[in-house]
Amino acid sequence: xxxxxxxxxxxxxxxxxxxxxxxxxxSWTIISLDNLHRRGSxxxxxxxxxxxxxxxxxxxxxxxxxxxVGAFDLxxxxxxxxxxxxx
Ligand SMILES: NC(=O)c1ccc[n+]([C@@H]2O[C@H](COP(=O)([O-])OP(=O)(O)OC[C@H]3O[C@@H](n4cnc5c(N)ncnc54)[C@H](O)[C@@H]3O)[C@@H](O)[C@H]2O)c1
Numbered sequence: 001x002x003x004x005x006x007x008x009x010x011x012x013x014x015x016x017x018x019x020x021x022x023x024x025x026x027s028w029t030i031i032s033l034d035n036l037h038r039r040g041s042x043x044x045x046x047x048x049x050x051x052x053x054x055x056x057x058x059x060x061x062x063x064x065x066x067x068x069v070g071a072f073d074l075x076x077x078x079x080x081x082x083x084x085x086x087x
Pocket of ligand 1 (some may be wrong): 007008009010011012013014033034035036037038041042058059060061078080081082
């Protein structure tokens with residue numbers, strides 16, 4: 001069984017990828033970690049849970065948040081401040 005950690009996993013790309021991976025590989029454990037910095041990203045949490053994806057509130061800049069997830073086979077980094085103006 002694979003365990004996949006998707007950081008920024010409540011964002012547009014991260015959540016879409018998490019759901020797609022889970023649908024293609026139902027036996028995999030998919031964890032979406034996100035600090036919910038982007039307003040509206042919290043609206044994806046129910047959708048993630050409905051699709052069997054674990055949500056973890058955490059920040060990629062905080063080592064303990066990543067280590068708290070435990071060992072994983074693959075990390076896909078999708079966290080970002082994608083807005084040019086905000087950035
Ligand atoms: N949306 C697109 O069509 C598209 C196309 C090409 C490339 N990209 C790139 O993909 C990346 C993600 O884009 P998106 O559209 O999903 O943006 P998004 O804002 O929807 O998702 C980014 C997520 O990262 C989270 N985040 C921000 N800082 C964090 C931190 N320190 N720790 C944990 N989580 C954090 C935010 O809360 C948000 O949920 C960006 O780099 C973007 O440039 C997006």
